[in-house]
Amino acid sequence: MTAGVAMEPTELEELMEARAEAAHEREVGDATRPTAQDLAASPTRIDVEGLDLFYGDHHALKDVNIKIRDKQITSFIGPSGCGKSTLLRCFNRMNDGIKDCRIEGKIALDGQDILGDCDICRLRQRVGMVFQRPNPFPMSIYDNVAYGPRGMGVRDRAVLDELVEDSLRRAALWD
Structure with a gap:
């Protein structure tokens, strides 16, 4: 659509619908768009x-x-x-x-x-949070980084030390 070109409301609606269909096709490929009944079910x-x-x-x-x-x-x-x-x-x-x-x-x-x-x-393994800004827990940097592996059962201090160091190095925070 170019600036300054007036379109009838029906033309604009058709264009928007066509673009929505094209976007849907790019996102889901062959899958059919669910109906309201599908969503409610x-x-x-x-x-x-x-x-x-x-x-x-x-x-x-x-x-x-x-x-x-x-x-x-x-x-x-x-x-x-x-x-x-x-x-x-x-x-x-x-x-x-x-x-x-x-x-x-x-x-x-x-x-x-x-x-x-x-x-x-277990709940937090299933329901994750992504914050707009970093939101560390009120504990040390080490314990914040080790929180996830510990939650998955990692208890070996040497393994945790390696995971924490590697994670902080990859995030350019180790030094």
Whole structure:
């Protein structure tokens, strides 16, 4: 489309639809685009019901209810401070380390309650977080780098030392 060329709304809609179809074809190849019925029939992976989160007396999340389905993209959009990251942190129990944080309600991952008695290391293997900025745990650099391998059962100090040094060298942080 060139600047200054007026298009009828139907022409623009057709062009946008054609471009969307082309993008879909590039992304998924021969796969057919799922229908609304297909999407609705997808199994629920994360089910949040009546979630309330408090920081002391501050009620940060109020009665959150959402079903996140398998093989679908879900996005949280809203202004700064509205609770998007707070909710995401609930999915792998990152709020557990925050003093005076209390969560009420239910979060299930594949039907299993993650707010009750659950293996947090296993949960965090299944529910990862990617932060906008580096977000180390409140522990040493060594322990932050070794956290993942330790969670996978690596206990040998020599192996951990080698993994930590190699990781820090590859990130240009060793020196």
